[in-house]
Amino acid sequence: MIFEVLSLFPDAFSGFLNSSIIARAREKKLLAVNLTDYRQFSLNKHHKVDDYPYGGFAGMVIQAQPIYSALIELLEKGNAPVVYFTPQGRPLTQKILESYSSYKRIILLCGHYKEIDQRVRDLCVSDEISLGDYVLTGGEIPALAFIDGVSRLLPGVLSDRESANSDSFSNEGLGFPCYTRPEIFMGLGIPEVLLSGNHKEIKKWALEQGKRLTVTRRPDLKK
Secondary structure, three states, X not given: OEEEEEEOOHHHHHHHXXXXXXXXXXXXXXXXXXXXXXXXXXXXXXOOOEEOOOOOOOOOEEOHHHHHHHHHHHHHOOOOOEEEEEEEEEEOOHHHHHHHOOOOEEEEEEOEOOEEOHHHHHHHOOEEEEOOOOOOOEOHHHHHXXXXXXXXXXXXXXXXXXXXXXXXXXXXXXXOOOOOOOOOEOOEOOOHHHHOOOHHHHHXXXXXXXXXXXXXXXXHHOX
């Protein structure tokens, strides 16, 4: 899997890409993340990429030309979906992450300031995604979340793939409470069923707990 990331602030990705599971996956060549600062494609002598919006609205808008030029260069190397992160996009879900895990190459576009020129979206963007009903200063954090969510679904990235299959949203609901050693902590114990060794009952408990949490915390997930 190759992630092509277009951003004004590629340094924002350095800590994430060099830590934990993602770092190990990159070392094993299971995934690659190529960072491109689209400011370098600006035809302005000062590499300026933003301007005032038509209509007299407040804020600054990223011009079409730098992003368009950067995208065309990437697309000439091979066709790939172009994902733009915006509050106007469809909410990111586990199913969306799963649908993208089968691609070999994905282009991720990170906006900044108020917006990017709509014409880039009309000409080049194939999907628009939002992290939720709130606004961030740019698309870097959503891109990080997307890369992380897709990467853990790739073969070999997680040492225990079965663990991902029991996570929240993998089965259209929330996951179950988890416990580890010690058996007693601050006077609190562990549900007896988890110590029973009865795998049938343990699986039943986990399903019931997941359903309970889904109903009480995320009833919107129940059809």
